[in-house]
Amino acid sequence: MTKKQKKVLYRIILAFVLLIAAALVSRLIPSLPFFVPPILYLIPYFVIGYDILLKAWKGILNRQVFDENFLMAVATVGAIALGEFQEGVAVMLFYQIGELFQSCAVGKSRRNIAALMDIRPDYANIMTENGIEKVDPDEVEVGTEIIVNPGEKIPIDGVILEGNTTLNTSALTGESIPRDAKTGDEVISGCINMTGVIKLRTTKEFGDSTVSKILDLVENSSMKKSRSENFITRFAKIYTPAVCYSALALGVLPPVIRLIAGMSPDWQTWVIRALTFLVISCPCALVISIPLSFFGGIGCASAKGILVKGSNYLEALSNTKYIVFDKTGTLTMGVFEVTAEYPAEGYTKEDLLRYAAYAESGSGHPISLSLKAAYGKTIDQNQVTDIEEIAGFGVSAVVEGQKVYAGNARLMEKMQISISELHREGTAVYTAVDGVYAGCIVISDRIKPTSADAVAGLKQSGIRKTVMLTGDTEQTALRVAKEIGIDEVKSGLLPADKVKEVENLLAEKNEKENLAFVGDGINDAPVLSRADIGIAMGALGSDAAIEAADVVLMDDNPAKIATAMRISVKTLQIVKQNIVFALLVKFLCLVLGAVGLANMWLAIFADVGVMVIAVLNATRALKIK
Amino acid sequence: MKKVYKVEVDCANCAAKMEEAVKNTPGVKDAALSFMTLKLKVEFDEGIDPEQVMKTALKNCKKVESDCEIYL
Numbered sequence: 232m233t234k235k236q237k238k239v240l241y242r243i244i245l246a247f248v249l250l251i252a253a254a255l256v257s258r259l260i261p262s263l264p265f266f267v268p269p270i271l272y273l274i275p276y277f278v279i280g281y282d283i284l285l286k287a288w289k290g291i292l293n294r295q296v297f298d299e300n301f302l303m304a305v306a307t308v309g310a311i312a313l314g315e316f317q318e319g320v321a322v323m324l325f326y327q328i329g330e331l332f333q334s335c336a337v338g339k340s341r342r343n344i345a346a347l348m349d350i351r352p353d354y355a356n357i358m359t360e361n362g363i364e365k366v367d368p369d370e371v372e373v374g375t376e377i378i379v380n381p382g383e384k385i386p387i388d389g390v391i392l393e394g395n396t397t398l399n400t401s402a403l404t405g406e407s408i409p410r411d412a413k414t415g416d417e418v419i420s421g422c423i424n425m426t427g428v429i430k431l432r433t434t435k436e437f438g439d440s441t442v443s444k445i446l447d448l449v450e451n452s453s454m455k456k457s458r459s460e461n462f463i464t465r466f467a468k469i470y471t472p473a474v475c476y477s478a479l480a481l482g483v484l485p486p487v488i489r490l491i492a493g494m495s496p497d498w499q500t501w502v503i504r505a506l507t508f509l510v511i512s513c514p515c516a517l518v519i520s521i522p523l524s525f526f527g528g529i530g531c532a533s534a535k536g537i538l539v540k541g542s543n544y545l546e547a548l549s550n551t552k553y554i555v556f557d558k559t560g561t562l563t564m565g566v567f568e569v570t571a572e573y574p575a576e577g578y579t580k581e582d583l584l585r586y587a588a589y590a591e592s593g594s595g596h597p598i599s600l601s602l603k604a605a606y607g608k609t610i611d612q613n614q615v616t617d618i619e620e621i622a623g624f625g626v627s628a629v630v631e632g633q634k635v636y637a638g639n640a641r642l643m644e645k646m647q648i649s650i651s652e653l654h655r656e657g658t659a660v661y662t663a664v665d666g667v668y669a670g671c672i673v674i675s676d677r678i679k680p681t682s683a684d685a686v687a688g689l690k691q692s693g694i695r696k697t698v699m700l701t702g703d704t705e706q707t708a709l710r711v712a713k714e715i716g717i718d719e720v721k722s723g724l725l726p727a728d729k730v731k732e733v734e735n736l737l738a739e740k741n742e743k744e745n746l747a748f749v750g751d752g753i754n755d756a757p758v759l760s761r762a763d764i765g766i767a768m769g770a771l772g773s774d775a776a777i778e779a780a781d782v783v784l785m786d787d788n789p790a791k792i793a794t795a796m797r798i799s800v801k802t803l804q805i806v807k808q809n810i811v812f813a814l815l816v817k818f819l820c821l822v823l824g825a826v827g828l829a830n831m832w833l834a835i836f837a838d839v840g841v842m843v844i845a846v847l848n849a850t851r852a853l854k855i856k
Numbered sequence: 857m858k859k860v861y862k863v864e865v866d867c868a869n870c871a872a873k874m875e876e877a878v879k880n881t882p883g884v885k886d887a888a889l890s891f892m893t894l895k896l897k898v899e900f901d902e903g904i905d906p907e908q909v910m911k912t913a914l915k916n917c918k919k920v921e922s923d924c925e926i927y928l
Contacts, residue, residue, distance in 0.1 A: 282923075285922075286922055286923060289922040290922070293919040293920065293922075299867070299869070330866075334866065341892060341893075450890075450893045450895060451890075451895075451897065454888035454889070454890045454895075454897055455888075456888075464872050467869060467872070514869060518867075518868040518869040518872060519867070519868035519869075519891070522868065522890075522891055522892055523868075523892065526890075526892040526893075
């Protein structure tokens, strides 16, 4: 409990004791003068309610009359004015108990969620003249050498200078299998160093490190409000004044009508009913439980390595019916290997690989990396100039003074270089030197072992259609699609075509259904932002993907998409339960109150009880499996 | 320009009202308050001193919800 909450707790206990004392005294000593019992009741009333009265008064001064404090002040002052002292005090007392309970419940779930996302490192060990010193990670400059001991979190992104170890990335990825890291490897902040002492040279400032980025993202996520939240905010704006005017009408109209009809006006009954009505009406249960549910869902997802950038995206996920996948790096490993070389006459395999690897040496694309790996020797950057990337086709470069083209069959066609044969399996890199075909290198990608299960899982959770987009040849694409169980394939696409394909699909579908695009975030940023929901995967450490996507999967397991959807659906269920439950109970109690069947006690339940139940229900979102 | 402030407020409805009050402060382009993280993100109009704007914003917030605080 915070200080504030403790203070309220003491006031509640004190007021409760004083209330009982007042009741006992006025019961046991009937000969008291008539003005004494009211005064006795007013003491606990002011002890428990002074702050509410003060706030209500300030609200009136600032022309903010229709808030909770105002409702409670009017209801209790009204009850006291009508001689219902005990009830007036009790209502205030129970209101405060409910508020305290709610404040604790919210505080607890806030802490639970915070603990779930507790990846913030507290310190970094730097080496100084006086040995190792612990400093705030914020103060560490780029290029500083830091030491990370076993059991500590890596505070800042960096490169290992000395030492080998195993890293636990589960706080970031939800993946429990540890990763090995050795000298020369880049490591990211937020991982826990498990086995060995390592020395790092930091490559980023703390503010730019992975861990800060993730924390920022999750903390900001609850600011992007969902449609349900916006609905409730708008609803509360209309609802509160509407209820207040209804209460006023309830307190005034029936007595006036009765007067006109010649009956006794019965003011007291109707005013009490109006006050009960006011207490019931408080909208807080709705206003609080909905953001809380979404926040719980987002917290739950981030514990599983799924970062959702806003409540609105979590909401949209539940209604996703179409999923479009990028192939490379998403459904396949994106780890390419050279599987065959077909040099043309006059070239050796070695030559062919050298030309291709040199031409592609400027690119970080997986294909280039696999060429470099297959070539196996260091690349002398002085031997290659004028590298030019021809998006969707390949590259051109000048290698050892000769113009080299390396890319797909269309590149050769474009350059009017005739090729001896078309290779159907895998991805073929055709190479030409000085305008003459030099041969072809076949590179294959492996399908992720989780892809087929992931697609099957998505089908089960109600996805209507899965589409795969790829720049690869039709043969490769069809083979992969068949193996995984994808419904539709579009192959041979340039990056720009992918946007067009997604736009076509967006135009075809029903407005209420959402389309998600899943990519690895390397060169599909435009598509990610064009889709209703952009999902980037394997994004650990990739800033571009974190920027462009709405949902970020920290590891590269496509099965997490189904997990994200399940969390989204369950969160939405909880939100709906809360809306329906709160509105139903309130409405029922309002009707009962209006016809005089509900007393103040029921009113308090309808206000505070509903709120507490809604909050408890909302916290279930945290524990979705 | 965007800035994030820590806030203190007790109820969700009041948080929504504070957000509205900050949004309506001159010099503020957009604002979002998260009751869950108790953080207020404010986007300011170009070429405006955030400190002055936030002072007014806090005053406006106090008007709609006396029991709130923005840590400037």
